[in-house]
Amino acid sequence: MILQVPFDLNTENAFVEGQLCFRDGTIYTDADSLPPVSLPLHTVDKLVQRGGIGCGTLEAERKDGTVVRVCRFSMACVEGIGEFAKAINYYLETGRESEIKPEDINICPKCGRRMFKGMSICFHCVDTRQIWGRFFRMMRRERVLLITSAVLMILYNGIQAIVPKINQWLLDSVLKAGTDVHPVIEFLGRTIAPGWTAAQALTFACLGMMLCYVLGQVILPFSVQAANLITLRSSHRLRQEVYDKIQRFSLPAFEKRTAGDLIKRVTDDTDRISTFMSDMGRACLEKSFMLVMVGAILFTTNWQLALCVVLPVPLSLIIQRRFWGYMHTFFEKAWQTERRETGLLRDILKGIRVVKTFGTEAREVGKFTSAAAAVRDQTRRIEIFWALINPITRFSVIVADVLVMYFGGRAVLAGTMTTGTLLLFILYSAYMYEPLRWMARLPRDVSRCTTSLIKLYEVLDEKQAMYESETPVAPALDGSISFDNVQFGYKSYEPVLKHISLEIQPGEMIGLVGHSGAGKSTMINLVMRLYDADLGAVRFNGVDAKQIDYAYLRENIGAVFQETFLFAGTVMENITYAKPTATAEEVIRAARLANAHEFVMKLPDGYNTVVGEDGHNLSGGERQRIAIARAILKDPKILILDEATSALDPETEGKIQEALERLVKNRTTIAIAHRLSTLRHADRLVVLDKGEIAECGTHRELLQRKGIYYGLVMAQRTMQQARSKKQEA
Amino acid sequence: MTQTRQDVHFCRNANGFLSAEIDGVSYDRVQLTRALPLTQPGAYIQIADMEGKELAIIEDLSALERAERALAEEELALRYFYPEVTKVHSMKEKLGSYYCKLQCGKVEKTIAIRDVSKNIKQLSGGRIMITDTEGNRFLIPDTKRIEKRSMRMIEPFLY
Numbered sequence: 043m044i045l046q047v048p049f050d051l052n053t054e055n056a057f058v059e060g061q062l063c064f065r066d067g068t069i070y071t072d073a074d075s076l077p078p079v080s081l082p083l084h085t086v087d088k089l090v091q092r093g094g095i096g097c098g099t100l101e102a103e104r105k106d107g108t109v110v111r112v113c114r115f116s117m118a119c120v121e122g123i124g125e126f127a128k129a130i131n132y133y134l135e136t137g138r139e140s141e142i143k144p145e146d147i148n149i150c151p152k153c154g155r156r157m158f159k160g161m162s163i164c165f166h167c168v169d170t171r172q173i174w175g176r177f178f179r180m181m182r183r184e185r186v187l188l189i190t191s192a193v194l195m196i197l198y199n200g201i202q203a204i205v206p207k208i209n210q211w212l213l214d215s216v217l218k219a220g221t222d223v224h225p226v227i228e229f230l231g232r233t234i235a236p237g238w239t240a241a242q243a244l245t246f247a248c249l250g251m252m253l254c255y256v257l258g259q260v261i262l263p264f265s266v267q268a269a270n271l272i273t274l275r276s277s278h279r280l281r282q283e284v285y286d287k288i289q290r291f292s293l294p295a296f297e298k299r300t301a302g303d304l305i306k307r308v309t310d311d312t313d314r315i316s317t318f319m320s321d322m323g324r325a326c327l328e329k330s331f332m333l334v335m336v337g338a339i340l341f342t343t344n345w346q347l348a349l350c351v352v353l354p355v356p357l358s359l360i361i362q363r364r365f366w367g368y369m370h371t372f373f374e375k376a377w378q379t380e381r382r383e384t385g386l387l388r389d390i391l392k393g394i395r396v397v398k399t400f401g402t403e404a405r406e407v408g409k410f411t412s413a414a415a416a417v418r419d420q421t422r423r424i425e426i427f428w429a430l431i432n433p434i435t436r437f438s439v440i441v442a443d444v445l446v447m448y449f450g451g452r453a454v455l456a457g458t459m460t461t462g463t464l465l466l467f468i469l470y471s472a473y474m475y476e477p478l479r480w481m482a483r484l485p486r487d488v489s490r491c492t493t494s495l496i497k498l499y500e501v502l503d504e505k506q507a508m509y510e511s512e513t514p515v516a517p518a519l520d521g522s523i524s525f526d527n528v529q530f531g532y533k534s535y536e537p538v539l540k541h542i543s544l545e546i547q548p549g550e551m552i553g554l555v556g557h558s559g560a561g562k563s564t565m566i567n568l569v570m571r572l573y574d575a576d577l578g579a580v581r582f583n584g585v586d587a588k589q590i591d592y593a594y595l596r597e598n599i600g601a602v603f604q605e606t607f608l609f610a611g612t613v614m615e616n617i618t619y620a621k622p623t624a625t626a627e628e629v630i631r632a633a634r635l636a637n638a639h640e641f642v643m644k645l646p647d648g649y650n651t652v653v654g655e656d657g658h659n660l661s662g663g664e665r666q667r668i669a670i671a672r673a674i675l676k677d678p679k680i681l682i683l684d685e686a687t688s689a690l691d692p693e694t695e696g697k698i699q700e701a702l703e704r705l706v707k708n709r710t711t712i713a714i715a716h717r718l719s720t721l722r723h724a725d726r727l728v729v730l731d732k733g734e735i736a737e738c739g740t741h742r743e744l745l746q747r748k749g750i751y752y753g754l755v756m757a758q759r760t761m762q763q764a765r766s767k768k769q770e771a
Numbered sequence: 772m773t774q775t776r777q778d779v780h781f782c783r784n785a786n787g788f789l790s791a792e793i794d795g796v797s798y799d800r801v802q803l804t805r806a807l808p809l810t811q812p813g814a815y816i817q818i819a820d821m822e823g824k825e826l827a828i829i830e831d832l833s834a835l836e837r838a839e840r841a842l843a844e845e846e847l848a849l850r851y852f853y854p855e856v857t858k859v860h861s862m863k864e865k866l867g868s869y870y871c872k873l874q875c876g877k878v879e880k881t882i883a884i885r886d887v888s889k890n891i892k893q894l895s896g897g898r899i900m901i902t903d904t905e906g907n908r909f910l911i912p913d914t915k916r917i918e919k920r921s922m923r924m925i926e927p928f929l930y
Contacts, residue, residue, distance in 0.1 A: 056877065095851045108785070166864070371926075
């Protein structure tokens with residue numbers, strides 16, 4: 043076995059570059075500036091990782107009782123060192139070898155940087171070409187609309203671009219006949235209007251201009267509509283894909299990311315991408331078409347003057363670039379101060395009872411006033427900045443105008459150019475700036491969209507962390523469960539459960555007891571196969587849970603938790619959530635058994651009453667009974683009760699207890715309860731302590747052992763006695 | 772735990788780790804924790820056993836005898852790590868994250884910061900805390916003492 047992970051601190055809190063290695067039966071460190079540590083494995087009892095604040099230390103406890111500091115590391119290396127310690131300790135315990143892969147410790151295999159939380163793509167090394175390749179493939183799905191939209195947009199712009207031409211013709215051929223004109227115009231004049239009078243030609247030109255305008259306005263809505271359709275369709279499609287994928291995530295994949303982050307990816311990121319897609323597809327063609335067409339006209343007409351139009355552009359871009367940083371800063375600050383203001387307001391209103399209780403209204407008003415003043419000052423600063431910056435950014439346009447006017451005017455005076463051509467230049471140079479400005483903005487938009495694309499593809503590419511058998515089996519389950527030397531931890535280097543071995547008979551009720559953090563809920567998560575055991579196996583009817591078809595296993599497990607979440611919908615829909623095909627009769631029977639029927643009948647719309655976020659508010663006990671009805675309706679072989687009655691008053695608890703007793707019959711049940719009296723019907727109690735099974739037996743057996751369980755029972759008894767004494771007093 | 776003054780002495784145990792004697796009871800190995808690590812790092816230091824159970828609180832480290840105080844400070848330095856930034860070389864944006872080249876004493880370090888508005892924070896007393904994606908926290912101890920050029924790079928992200 044060869045292991046190697048980096049560490050990065052010395053004992054003086056300075057960064058170093060070091061490697062912690064295991065090779066040829068020796069644990070050793072290798073860092074150029076540090077004295078090396080070398081520990082033959084046979085002298086080591088175990089490795090202990092000690093966490094500090096922002097750093098940690100790896101220590102080795104040796105067989106002779108001495109303890110040695112192996113290395114120190116910052117947060118960057120925590121996971122790697124943890125995996126190392128785990129692998130070594132596992133090897134010391136069992137003699138089995140393991141290896142550490144870069145993806146286990148969330149380090150980019152390419153640059154060695156730690157990857158962002160919840161991401162499996164390194165932002166630093168990501169191949170943007172590949173990302174954009176995928177984007178363009180995605181874009182192809184909308185190609186018909188994209189082309190339509192682009193063609194319409196080009197048509198619109200083409201028509202708009204005719205207007206300056208008409209102007210030129212008007213000025214040169216109609217209003218001042220006789221001077222030399224542009225050959226195209228002359229040709230147009232000869233073919234369209236041979237022998238027209240100047241007045242007739244003027245009317246014709248004005249009508250032509252009007253027609254251009256009307257045509258443009260007719261085409262524009264269609265083009266915009268097509269673009270909107272692209273945005274809507276692609277965003278719908280993307281959202282559907284992402285949401286579909288998220289629904290199929292395993293629980294660990296969910297836990298890597300926050301709900302807010304996922305919501306953002308489904309809404310904001312897909313939005314940004316599809317907007318960009320429609321904008322890109324259309325604008326890219328349209329703007330470049332405009333640039334090329336207008337550029338061609340200008341340069342063929344008079345290339346010197348065309349240069350005057352184009353030359354100030356780089357200047358404008360440089361100025362924009364230079365000020366962009368400041369602008370960004372200003373806006374960011376404004377946004378921050380506004381956020382602080384609203385945050386403060388939300389805080390105060392939410393905690394208004396606290397404010398009133400402590401009589402601190404004046405202080406809070408003061409705080410808010412200063413936050414509001416900050417917003418005012420920042421906004422004013424932005425206004426002043428805008429007023430200053432606007433003339434500067436427009437400077438290049440003005441420079442171009444002046445240059446064109448000066449050199450063009452001289453040419454007109456010298457008689458080498460017509461007034462109409464000069465007008466043409468002035469009008470067309472305005473057409474040049476819009477595409478150029480768009481191009482200046484492009485890098486920023488591209489960068490933003492890339493970020494969104496990466497986040498999106500990352501979700502779409504998420505490999506399910508859970509092992510899925512290629513040939514899943516669906517054995518007949520009778521409710522027998524066995525834990526075979528199971529070890530599991532949410533974090534690889536912190537096993538929550540260790541050496542768990544337990545045989546549960548069909549129909550048996552097991553009570554899980556222990557301090558909080560002892561691993562009770564984790565054990566239940568393993569039974570429900572929300573996670574897989576790191577080592578050992580959980581078996582149902584002798585079959586490893588990993589081999590059993592995921593959906594099939596879930597069908598056979600029902601659960602009632604401390605808090606029941608009701609979806610927005612009717613009581614009926616919430617009860618049938620587990621079995622959508624259930625008849626009304628079945629539902630009512632289940633509700634009766636769950637002691638829920640009585641209160642449901644008192645609701646205004648009975649089983650059709652809408653509950654959930656915007657619906658009728660049910661109490662904790664009522665929700666709990668709905669959950670029990672769900673479980674009864676599902677009729678599972680295995681039932682899990684996780685603190686099902688802990689949040690309730692004694693009377694309701696009695697009712698629910700009664701309902702649960704009906705539910706538990708003839709099923710394998712695993713129940714967690716802090717209040718030990720609720721577990722009195724359990725066939726066996728399993729006491730967990732620091733992730734291991736400390737005691738196991740019936741209530742009576744455990745009391746006689748006078749161990750942990752005895753201590754817990756006694757503690758609760760004294761507490762109850764104290765409470766009843768208080769009530770008597 | 773009691774706030775009454777306790778008689779605390781530090782020494783090293785056989786393995787070289789910190790050991791304490793509190794009111795005549797000796798503990799082979801203890802760990803120290805700051806109650807106010809950011810505002811008063813030298814005051815209210817908790818002494819706990821290796822299970823994390825509090826044994827005593829030292830109100831002020833400077834009240835300790837010099838050698839013992841050195842021991843305690845050494846232990847604290849091993850447990851707390853906020854590298855101090857002496858210079859900011861550059862700050863570059865790529866795909867929404869910032870890559871910041873910092874000087875931390877003798878070492879130059881490039882860190883990645885995501886969500887800059889959250890991860891670059893102004894604390895009281897002119898200090899700035901920068902949290903990178905790896906979870907390390909870098910501290911600029913005094914905005915007035917760091918050179919202007921460095922401040923200009925950080926400034927846009929403060930409010």
